[in-house]
Amino acid sequence: xxxxxxxxxxxQLFTGLALGAIYVLLALGMSLLFGMLTVVNFxxxxxxxxxxxxxxxxLGFGVNFWFCLLxxxxxxxxxxxxxxxxxxxxxxxxxxDYPLLLTFGxxxxxxxxxxxxxxxxxxxxxxxxxxQGASDIMIGYFxxxxxxxxxxxxxxxxxxxxxxxxTPYGLIIRAGxxxxxxxxxxxxxxxxxxxVVFGIGTGLAALAGLLAAPLQGASPxxxxxxxxxxxxxxxxxxxxxxxxxxxxxxxxxxxxxxxSLFAPEMAQVAIFALMAIVLLIRPQGFFGxxxxxx
Amino acid sequence: xLNPDFVAxxxxxxxxxxxxxxxxxxxxxxxxxIAVNILIYGLYALGFxxxxxxxGLLSFGHAALFGGGAYACGLAMIRLGLxxxxxxxxAVVIGMALAAIIGAFAIRTRGIYFAMVTMALAxxxxxISDQWVSLxxxxxxxxxxxxxxxxxxxxxxxxxxxxxxxxxxxxxVAIALFVLSRILASPFGAAMEAVRENEARARACGYDVxxxxxxxxxxxxxxxxxxxALQALHLSIVPLETLAIANSGLVVMMSxxxxxxxxxxxxxxxxxxxxxxxxxxxxxxxxxxxxxxxxVACVLFFPRxxxxxxxxxRGR
Amino acid sequence: MSDIILSAQGVGxxxxxxxALSGITADFQKGRLTSIIGPNGAGKSTFFNLLxxxxxxxEGRIIFEGRxxxxxxxxxxxxxxxxxxxxxxxxxxxxxxxxxxxxxxQALVSRYQxxxxxxxxxxxADKADAxxxxxxxxxxxxxxxxxxxxxxxxxxxxxxxxxADPRLLLLDEPTAGMSPEETKSMMDLILKLASxxxxxxxxxxxxxxxxxxxxxxxxxxxxxxxxxxxxxxxRNETVKRVYLGQREH
Numbered sequence: 001x002x003x004x005x006x007x008x009x010x011x012q013l014f015t016g017l018a019l020g021a022i023y024v025l026l027a028l029g030m031s032l033l034f035g036m037l038t039v040v041n042f043x044x045x046x047x048x049x050x051x052x053x054x055x056x057x058x059l060g061f062g063v064n065f066w067f068c069l070l071x072x073x074x075x076x077x078x079x080x081x082x083x084x085x086x087x088x089x090x091x092x093x094x095x096x097d098y099p100l101l102l103t104f105g106x107x108x109x110x111x112x113x114x115x116x117x118x119x120x121x122x123x124x125x126x127x128x129x130x131x132q133g134a135s136d137i138m139i140g141y142f143x144x145x146x147x148x149x150x151x152x153x154x155x156x157x158x159x160x161x162x163x164x165x166x167t168p169y170g171l172i173i174r175a176g177x178x179x180x181x182x183x184x185x186x187x188x189x190x191x192x193x194x195x196v197v198f199g200i201g202t203g204l205a206a207l208a209g210l211l212a213a214p215l216q217g218a219s220p221x222x223x224x225x226x227x228x229x230x231x232x233x234x235x236x237x238x239x240x241x242x243x244x245x246x247x248x249x250x251x252x253x254x255x256x257x258x259x260s261l262f263a264p265e266m267a268q269v270a271i272f273a274l275m276a277i278v279l280l281i282r283p284q285g286f287f288g289x290x291x292x293x294x
Numbered sequence: 295x296l297n298p299d300f301v302a303x304x305x306x307x308x309x310x311x312x313x314x315x316x317x318x319x320x321x322x323x324x325x326x327x328i329a330v331n332i333l334i335y336g337l338y339a340l341g342f343x344x345x346x347x348x349x350g351l352l353s354f355g356h357a358a359l360f361g362g363g364a365y366a367c368g369l370a371m372i373r374l375g376l377x378x379x380x381x382x383x384x385a386v387v388i389g390m391a392l393a394a395i396i397g398a399f400a401i402r403t404r405g406i407y408f409a410m411v412t413m414a415l416a417x418x419x420x421x422i423s424d425q426w427v428s429l430x431x432x433x434x435x436x437x438x439x440x441x442x443x444x445x446x447x448x449x450x451x452x453x454x455x456x457x458x459x460x461x462x463x464x465x466x467v468a469i470a471l472f473v474l475s476r477i478l479a480s481p482f483g484a485a486m487e488a489v490r491e492n493e494a495r496a497r498a499c500g501y502d503v504x505x506x507x508x509x510x511x512x513x514x515x516x517x518x519x520x521x522x523a524l525q526a527l528h529l530s531i532v533p534l535e536t537l538a539i540a541n542s543g544l545v546v547m548m549s550x551x552x553x554x555x556x557x558x559x560x561x562x563x564x565x566x567x568x569x570x571x572x573x574x575x576x577x578x579x580x581x582x583x584x585x586x587x588x589x590v591a592c593v594l595f596f597p598r599x600x601x602x603x604x605x606x607x608r609g610r
Numbered sequence: 611m612s613d614i615i616l617s618a619q620g621v622g623x624x625x626x627x628x629x630a631l632s633g634i635t636a637d638f639q640k641g642r643l644t645s646i647i648g649p650n651g652a653g654k655s656t657f658f659n660l661l662x663x664x665x666x667x668x669e670g671r672i673i674f675e676g677r678x679x680x681x682x683x684x685x686x687x688x689x690x691x692x693x694x695x696x697x698x699x700x701x702x703x704x705x706x707x708x709x710x711x712x713x714x715x716q717a718l719v720s721r722y723q724x725x726x727x728x729x730x731x732x733x734x735a736d737k738a739d740a741x742x743x744x745x746x747x748x749x750x751x752x753x754x755x756x757x758x759x760x761x762x763x764x765x766x767x768x769x770x771x772x773x774a775d776p777r778l779l780l781l782d783e784p785t786a787g788m789s790p791e792e793t794k795s796m797m798d799l800i801l802k803l804a805s806x807x808x809x810x811x812x813x814x815x816x817x818x819x820x821x822x823x824x825x826x827x828x829x830x831x832x833x834x835x836x837x838x839x840x841x842x843x844x845r846n847e848t849v850k851r852v853y854l855g856q857r858e859h
Contacts, residue, residue, distance in 0.1 A: 040406040090594060096406055097352050101550060102593045104543060108586025116580055224539050228417040231410040239407065265425045272418035276399055279411065283402050481720035481728045488713045491702035498662075498696070499770065500688030500717035509722060 004261070010139045012261045013254060018146035018215075020253020021153035022208050026226065027233040027245035028160065029204035035240035036173060036197045039088060039099040044205050044230060045223030046107035050076045051206025052218035053114050056123060065128035069152070072210045073203035080202025081195050089194070107223070114220045122219030131214075149211050156207065157246060160200075164242075173197060232275045238288025247286055301605055308557055309468075309475050316464045326456030328572060332565045333460070333467050334524050339548040339560030340474060341517025346546075347555035348478070348486050349510050352405075354542050355396060355412030358419040359515045361537035363389040363522025365423065365430060368439040368532045373429070378441045382466070382523045389519015390512050392419070397511035401504055413542060420537040436532040453527075463524050470517055477513060478557075486510055547589050553602025562601040615640040615778055615808050616661065621670035622832075623656050630656040631832045633670065638778075643804040645811045645819040648829035649852060655697060655782065657829060658812045662694040662780045663687045674778070688717060693771040694780035697812075699763045703756025707747055707766055710755050711738040714773035737773075745769040745799060761792030768799065779803060782812045797822065816853060820844070828852070 026048060033039050041047075054072035055065075063071065083106060091098040127145045134141035164170035172188055173196075209222070216222070233252050237244025255274055260267040278285060304311060316333070323329040338360050345351045366388035367381035376384070396419075400411045423430045430436055444451040444462065451458050477483055488496040489506050497503055526532050535541065544567075552563020570588065574581035596603050616638040623631045631653040638644050648654050659665045661672065663684045671680040674690060687693065702710050715734045720726070729735075742748050745765040750758055755766055764784060771779060784800065785793045801822055803809060813819045819826070826843045828836040836846045843849055 034406075040410065087590065087594065094597075097409075098593055098597070100352070100406060100409060101546065102590055104546070105586045105589035105593060108582050108589065112580050112583035112586065116583070225417065228414050228539060232414050235407065235410055235414070268421040269418055269425070272414055272421075275411070275414055279399050279402060476727075477724045479727050479729075480724045481716055481726060481731065482722055482724045484709075484713050484716055484728050485721055487705060488702055488717075491704055492700055494664075494696065495700040495702060495767075495770070497684045498688065498694055498700075499714045500685050500774065501721055502683070502685045505722070509724075513724070 007139045009258075009261075011142055012257050014137070014142050014150075015146065016254035016257030017250060018149045018253070019256055020250035021150050022212050022249075023230060023233045023252050024153055024246050024249030025156060025204050025208035025211070026230040027237060027249045028157070028242060029201035029208075030230055030234050031237070031240055031242055031245045032197060032204070033201040034234070035242070037092070037099075037194055038096060039103070039198075040096070041201065041205075042100055042104035042227070043083075043107040043110065044103075044202075045225075045227030046110040047076055047080060047202045047205040047223070048209035048212075048226055049114065049218070049220060049223035050079065050110060051209030052125065052213035052222065053118055054206060055210040055213055056118070056125065056218060068210065069207070073207040076206030077199040077203030081199040084195055084198035088198075089191070111220050111223070118220070120220065122217050122222075124217050125213035127214040145214055149215075152207075152211060156204070160242075169196070229271055232271050234285075235275055236278045236285055238285030241285070241287035244285055244287030305557075309472050312471050312558070313468050316468060319464075320457060320460045324572075326460050328568060330456070330460050330463050330528055332561075332568050333463050334521050334528060335545070335548060335564040335568060336561035337467050337470055337524070338518055338521035339545050339552065339564050340470070341514045341521060342545045343549045343554055343560040344474065344477075344514045344517065345510055346549055347559070348483075348490060349507060350490050351507060351511070352409045352546070353400070353412040353511075353514075354409045354539070354546065355400070355414075355416030356514075356518055356545050357537050357539065357541035358396060358416035359389045359393055359518035360522040360525070360541065360545070361423075361532070362392040362419065362515075363519030364526040364532045364536050365436060365522075366519065367523035367526045368436040369429070371439055371441075372436065378444070378527060381527075382520065385519045385523030385526075386516045387519070389515040389517075389522065391515075392519075393512045393515025394508075397508050397515075401508045401511060413539065416537070416542055417539060420534070420539075423537055424534060430534075433534055435534050435536075436526075437530075439526045439530050439532060441527050441530075459528065463528065466520060466524060470520055474517065475557075482506075482509070547585065549599075550597075551589065551592055551599055553599025553605070556599075556601050556605060559599050559601035563599060566600060613640050614638065615675060616810070617673045618657075618661065619671045619673065621657075621660055621667045621672060623660055623665060624668050629832060631660070631829075634829075634834050635670075636827055636834060636837065638808065638810060639825070640808055642824040643800075643809045643811065643822060644825045644827065645813055645823040646827045646829060647813055647816050647819060648835070650814065651831075652829040653832040654812045654814070654829055656832070658694075658780060658782050658810075661810065662692065662782075688774040688776070691774065691777040692780065693774050693776040693778075695764070695767045695771050695782060695784055697782040697786060699760065699767060701755040701763050701766050701770070704754055706752050707755050707758070708735070708738055708742065708751045710766055711741050711769050711773060714770040715741075718774055741769045741772055744772065746795075759792075761788050761796070764788070764792075764796065765799065768803070772803070776807065778808045778810065780810050780812075783814060784811070785813075785815075785818065793818070 026044065030041060030044050033041050051072055054075050055068045058068045058071055059065065087102060088099050091102060131145040131148050133144055135144045135147060164174055172193055175182055233248045234245065236252065237248030252271055252274065255270055256267050259270040320326050320329040342353065342356045345353055363385035367385040370376045370381040370384040371378060396412060396415045399415060400408055403411050424432055441453050444453055451462065453459050453462060485501050485506050488499065488501055489503050493503055522536070548563035548567050549560045551567055552561065553559030571581055571585065574584050592599065598606060614637045618634055618636050620633045620635050622633045634657060646654050646657060660667045663682060666681050671678055674692065679690065702713065712734050715737050716731065720731065742751060745768050747762060747765055747769065750762060755763060758766070781800065785796050788796060800809065800811065811819060820840045823840055826838065826840055827834060828843060828849050830852050835852060836843060836849050
């Protein structure tokens with residue numbers, strides 16, 4: 001292992017951050033849904049997968065990649081809103097397991113629908129021309145597209161933060177997360193807030209899937225394993241905490257990248273080992289409220 | 295909804311009734327292979343339901359216990375050269391041991407966290423099995439778990455014959471049913487009921503809620519391990535997919551479809567699921583879309599499942 | 611002075627920055643009925659939860675029969691000889707009334723046996739019937755606990771608390787939400803129980819406990835305001851001031 005230089009480590013760190021950026025987007029959506037609606041979305045992986053396929057569909061219609069980045073999350077977020085409005089909404093107040101089970105069933109339908117229209121085989125997804133190649137980032141050359149993924153994640157986090165902290169709508173959402181009763185007393189239509197939150201959460205998952213597609217292609221099963229990984233991120237960061245989602249997402253990404261450098265066969269297992277350690281030391285996760293877990 | 299008195303009378307003799315049913319069951323099925331599958335998945339669902347139905351703990355990681363049992367049985371036979379029945383014993387032990395390890399982490403959490411953590415840890419088992427090719431065969435699965443003849447001393451059973459195979463599997467399932475019935479009727483069964491009904495009160499009475507859950511998880515692992523071993527013997531191979539998330543989800547679906555918390559519900563669920571799968575796959579490869587839709591409908595309209603609805607009415 | 615069964619030594623509890631209870635020191639005498647009273651938000655429930663082991667105190671220690679029990683897990687309390695009733699009715703709703711009590715009794719003899727039948731412990735079933743007799747629920751024996759009237763469920767809770775034959779019985783507002791008749795019979799029951807064991811009662815309504823308590827502790831803003839016999843408390847000027855303008859109901 002003489003080949004491992006500080007520069008290589010630094011580059012691998014960037015690879016980890018790019019991977020982490022995908023995790024962050026997924027976990028943000030998941031935490032948002034849990035924090036606001038106490039819904040654990042087992043279809044989150046399926047929405048991620050739909051994001052990638054929405055990209056393929058739109059590119060097929062000749063829409064360019066930049067517009068895809070905007071329209072694919074909107075489209076899938078719309079599907080998310082429809083499923084909230086017509087299915088999940090009936091289950092609020094019926095125990096936390098029911099929305100979880102329903103979304104799980106929903107994921108089967110979504111995966112199979114994609115198989116019907118796009119086939120069971122995975123599809124390639126070309127990196128957009130403008131983002132091909134590598135860029136010099138002082139320590140060495142790094143794939144431009146991965147830099148772009150990191151950039152998009154930063155933009156989304158900033159936008160989400162501005163939206164939640166600086167807009168009247170964000171204020172309502174934050175208040176609703178703390179106490180739905182208050183929002184109702186203020187005469188605000190909580191059902192609309194739920195709908196919007198569901199749209200944002202699933203839209204973020206779709207964006208993550210679209211961004212991941214050029215890195216690993218698209219396949220109907222791509223959501224299944226990422227679901228378990230995004231659970232790890234949410235558990236490590238602390239359920240319902242947006243800061244936790246960002247920190248844990250990046251951490252998990254870096255851990256995967258570093259383990260694949262030293263012991264590639266352990267990369268997947270390392271994620272779960274990390275979760276086990278966090279559960280032992282701090283069961284509520286980095287930023288979770290104590291007591292939530294027990 | 296059936297007459298409650300009738301239900302109560304049947305409940306007392308449920309193991310005998312079940313065994314009687316197991317004896318005639320293959321004669322009702324179109325092919326024997328599906329009857330064997332229903333038994334195996336029914337047992338798997340039964341083990342799962344011991345946690346979900348009896349304690350309200352939703353695990354999304356039971357594939358690790360089922361698959362762990364399947365691999366344990368196969369490895370014991372292939373790598374250690376042990377006889378098939380030792381393979382089954384190993385499967386039960388490994389199923390319980392894996393449950394003890396996964397449970398040690400998962401039991402620290404509750405509700406949805408429990409579902410997430412069990413799923414993540416099961417995924418970890420999947421990746422270990424995927425990577426450890428020299429032991430498990432990796433992606434190709436564990437092949438050549440062959441059992442053709444069972445020597446009973448006085449006679450030899452031909453395990454290749456579908457009907458004989460069915461009754462061998464049914465024998466183990468009947469034992470499992472008996473054991474489970476004993477557990478549910480035991481003082482520990484009462485402790486599980488107490489924990490499910492009211493955690494705070496159970497604790498105040500003197501029950502250690504965490505220990506009760508942990509023990510139940512381990513026992514559940516034993517049943518699922520047994521089901522996995524039977525699956526390995528039935529298929530003569532342990533595919534890597536046995537450990538996949540989809541297999542964890544499958545048992546959740548079967549339990550909910552049949553009716554969680556009822557004794558036979560999981561069996562009914564496994565039966566309906568597999569028959570549905572067989573029927574629908576006759577005219578479309580996309581049977582999963584129907585399964586997903588049936589599941590969504592069940593969550594929305596029949597939360598008690600098929601068997602639960604027959605026994606207790608629709609409810610909620 | 612009779613000997614002391616339970617003593618709180620500088621016991622306090624904070625939730626985050628909020629200090630719900632600070633440094634309370636108090637002794638509870640054996641065989642007496644002591645009531646903890648105070649206006650809403652005085653810290654009564656917090657104090658109760660610390661004494662009964664539901665929370666661990668963030669400071670101080672709790673001594674039961676000369677033994678330090680600070681930090682003992684909740685499920686050990688029944689075996690120590692301390693049981694409680696909750697402020698919010700807490701029974702096993704779908705199980706029969708008899709099974710509720712039987713399960714409470716069983717906790718002391720068998721918690722993890724998986725192979726015996728639960729019917730192999732017939733003495734528990736008899737004991738459960740005896741306890742139902744004590745709280746007057748014999749006729750309700752086979753009903754699902756959750757379908758009974760509120761007052762009856764509270765009585766069932768007391769029967770379950772008695773299952774461990776506790777030397778110390780802790781009751782958190784046992785008459786909360788009860789009709790006047792139910793309150794009357796609950797008070798009679800408490801008096802009956804107090805003649806045989808030590809009882810600590812948390813109550814919001816001062817009038818209710820004045821007549822039956824041997825001693826009173828008055829909490830206010832998380833601190834011990836006064837301690838004494840009902841007469842002493844009645845004459846205490848500070849207590850009067852705290853309760854002044856507080857409408858009793």
